[in-house]
Amino acid sequence: QVQLVESGGGLVQAGGSLRLSCAASGRTFSNYAMGWFRQAPGKEREFVAAINWSGHVLHYAGSVNGRFTISRDNAKNTVYLQMNSLKPEDTAVYYCAALRGTAIRVGANEYDYWGQGTQVTVSS
Secondary structure (H helix, E strand, C coil): CEEEEEEEEEECCCCEEEEEEEEECCCHHHHHHEEEEEEEECCEEEEEEEEECCCEEEECCCCCCEEEEEEECCCCCCEEEEECCCCCHHHHEEEEEEECCCCCCCCCCCCCCEECCHHHHEEE
């Protein structure tokens, strides 16, 4: 079992930045690929970014590529999502998720563990 706790969400103006953190506990963190997803009201949960166990393989959704950066610190059992140049359409609840194994995936149903989510609101 892996427990995931997100933090760092909040209200920010368009063009601003936020850094989300996701602290993991319960299993060997480096055995898991990690992903960030988001869900806006009335919409399906969508992939944002993923990172493999070593941090050397990254993948981003087209809508955030160039603005968001995913990273991880295996010594701290934490994955981060640095979000720059935020837009109102980035407003959503952001979730981190853990996937057993070394490969990264973009499908939400492929992930094994989820955090409770943190709200990000971008005002125009």
